[in-house]
Amino acid sequence: MPDDDLTSEPPPSPVTPSTPAANAPLSLSLSDVTLAVGSLEICTEVSMEAAAGQIVGIVGPNGSGKTTLLRSVYRMLRPRLGQVVVGEDDLWELRPREVARRVAVVVQEPRTDFEFTVREVVAMGRSPHQSAFAQESAADRERVERALAHVGIAELAPRAFSTLSGGEKQRALIARALVQEARILILDEPTNHLDIRYQLEVLELVRGVGVTTVMSIHDVNLAAEYCDHVVVLQDGRVRAAGSVDAVLTPEVLEPVFGVSVERVPRAGGRSLLWFRSNTDPGPEPPV
Amino acid sequence: MRLSERLARPGRGRLPSGLALGGHVARFGFAAVLVALAVTLVVSIVLAVTLGPADISPMTAWRIGIHQLWPDLVTPDWPAAHEHIVWHIRLPRALLAVLVGATLAVVGTVLQAMVRNPLADPTILGGTAGAAAGAVGVIVLGWSFVGIYTLSVAAFVGGLIGYGLAFVLATSAGGLSPLRLVLAGIAVSYLFSAVTSMLIFISEQNQTARVALFWMLGALGGARWDQLGLPTILLVAGLVYLLAQARALNLLLFGDETATSMGVPPDRLRRVLFVVVAVLTGTSVALAGGVGFVGLVVPHAARMVVGSDHRRVLPLAALVGALFLLWSDVLARLVIQPRELPIGVITALVGAPVFALLLRARLRGSDHAR
Structure with missing residues (x-):
């Protein structure tokens, strides 16, 4: 399979940050949300806010409940306790279709044995807006083509979705979110398995969508660069939340990730964070 | 699952997937294909009623049909036996074949999407085996509780029990898992096949085994006008419902997270589809066997x-x-x-x-x- 074949990627497209977001962004708020799968409690009394238009990053070690928390924002998992509010309304009091018009999700599905073309996948984003027997309108098709062009994969439209590389798949799913015209965007590890250039391109695209965004993200430095607000999760609880400068600090991150964290100053910008294993003796020669 | 993986290999654009690509030309092309197939189907029905041991020409078959619908238009010049064969034996039989064939194909498509597995079909989810056990049960035991409909009713009920059992086995706190549904269906199918085999084996008469086998492999010979009414309504209603779910089925096939995020709760949809599919399979098996x-x-x-x-x-x-x-x-x-x-x-x-x-x-x- 030609997956992740660099030469097959399209050239980087110029990303226009001023994507026309058809709908005004909505705020999102979770208050004391407790989530469990079966008898296993995964998130405990999590509260967080995403103001309209903000990009919120969720950071935390593996198994800290990031994915589970995100699933509660698009009705995949109903909280045992607590409330999720989208705009003014409780998520679970809205109709599923109405939620789908407000919240778009970019998450990789497990591979299936059935093939859809990239264009078909992107066009699925229109389904919350269509009735049962309705065909795609000319406006719908126009939206799909525009979104494909916007994320730079217009020429991949007739290809089978499963033959795309990881970066191309993320672009297609972002295009799907664009045609969905939702007002909140949820992404689960959008940069996973991507090489550095595609990580940056995907995050630029996300920023360009211009709606309220909540994403889980592994790379703390990328989180610092692209997020307005960061929530640090550990063992399903919020350990810290706030602005990048307040939260992404050695004091917060060291106990959460169990590593040593160092600030590395950078000319003309925010200092980078450098991580070392606690068992690593470090660069100093032992005395 | 090796076979399923092989089946999974995508078309990669070599196959004539041009029809799938949208756009005005492709849509026109697809509509043309549907119309051509529909015309072929009508022609085929006419041909099918002329073929058989009794030699009846297509022209006569047409004229018999017209005579039945508008008696004044055509004057009968054929033996009454031919009229009986064409109108009361072959035509209902051909229509039953059309109805059952369309139902099984649509049900198979929907099942494959429901469980996201290319090997799914009505026979592996417990329904067909359950229906066979029900029907063979009444044949072997010689029961007759609703006259000539006993066999059909037993098959229908058996089918629902088979599907129901698979459904219950596959449901857990976490919802209805596609993989568990397949496994439960296979287990239930084996169970009912064993029951059927046992019934045939303990049966005293050879004739019973033959009837049971014939029925299990499917037979349209029993088609009669007066039996077609209710099943036709059920099947057509079910097919229309499933066609209306096409977009939701696409989402379900792509993945549960996608379906949820597009406003289609996958578990709820699976439950409803399961009931529809169970009724459709039960009805078609009751009419035509397995x-x-x-x-x-x-x-x-x-x-x-x-x-x-x-x-x-x-x-x-x-x-x-x-x-x-x-x-x-x-x-x-x-x-x-x-x-x-x-x-x-x-x-x-x-x-x-x-x-x-x-x-x-x-x-x-x-x-x-x-």
Whole structure:
């Protein structure tokens, strides 16, 4: 399979940050949300806010409940306790279709044995807006083509979705979110398995969508660069939340990730964070 | 699952997936294909009622049909026996084949999407085996609680029990898992097959075993006008409902997270689909016995032409399934005439090689792509 074949990627497209977001962004708020799968409690009394238009990053070690928390924002998992509010309304009091018009999700599905073309996948984003027997309108098709062009994969439209590389798949799913015209965007590890250039391109695209965004993200430095607000999760609880400068600090991150964290100053910008294993003796020669 | 992985190899654009690509030309092309198939189906029905041990020309068949509908238009110049054969035996039988073929193909397509597994078909989710056990049970035990309808009712109820059992086994706190549904269906199918075999084995009369076997392999010979009414309404209503779910089925096939995020709760949809599919399978098995292969092969054949979009796959599968079963029944009647083969023998004999060819075409294509 030609997956992740660099030469097959399209050239980087110029990303226009001023994507026309058809709908005004909505705020999102979770208050004391407790989530469990079966008898296993995964998130405990999590509260967080995403103001309209903000990009919120969720950071935390593996198994800290990031994915589970995100699933509660698009009705995949109903909280045992607590409330999720989208705009003014409780998520679970809205109709599923109405939620789908407000919240778009970019998450990789497990591979299936059935093939859809990239264009078909992107066009699925229109389904919350269509009735049962309705065909795609000319406006719908126009939206799909525009979104494909916007994320730079217009020429991949007739290809089978499963033959795309990881970066191309993320672009297609972002295009799907664009045609969905939702007002909140949820992404689960959008940069996973991507090489550095595609990580940056995907995050630029996300920023360009211009709606309220909540994403889980592994790379703390990328989180610092692209997020307005960061929530640090550990063992399903919020350990810290706030602005990048307040939260992404050695004091917060060291106990959460169990590593040593160092600030590395950078000319003309925010200092980078450098991580070392606690068992690593470090660069100093032992005395 | 090796076979499923092989089946999974995508078309990669070599197969005539041009129809799947949208745009005005492709949509016109797809509509043209549907119209052509519909016309072929009507012509096939007329041909099917003229074929058989009794020699009746297509022209006569037409005139008998017109005479039945508008008696004044055509003056009868044929033996009364021919009229009986065409109108009361062959025509209802052909229509039953069309109805059952379309139903099995659509049900197979929907089941494959529900459990996201290309090997799913009505026979592996417990319904067909349950129906067979019910029907063979009343044949062997000689019960008759609702007269001539006993067999159909027993098959219908058996089918619902089979599906229901698989459903209950597959449901857990976490919802209805597609993989568990397949496994539970297979377990239930084995259970009911064992019951059926045992019933046939303990039966005293040889004739019983023969009737049971014939019925299990499928037979359309019992088609009569007065039995077609209610099942027709059920099947047509079910098919229309499933066609209306085409977009939701696409989302379900792509993944549960996607379906949820597009406002289609997957568990709820699966439950409703399960009930519809159970009723449709039960009805078609009650009418025609356990016809195999249509529900497995036809959906795949349809997808190879138009891709996975159910708005195209479902109508195409319905028409192809109808044609396939109609001609299979003609063969079943003609091959060893005046005796008949069970139709399931024909669908498997024709279907298995066709399936093998589809599989090979697919494999060859993906080798190219690599």
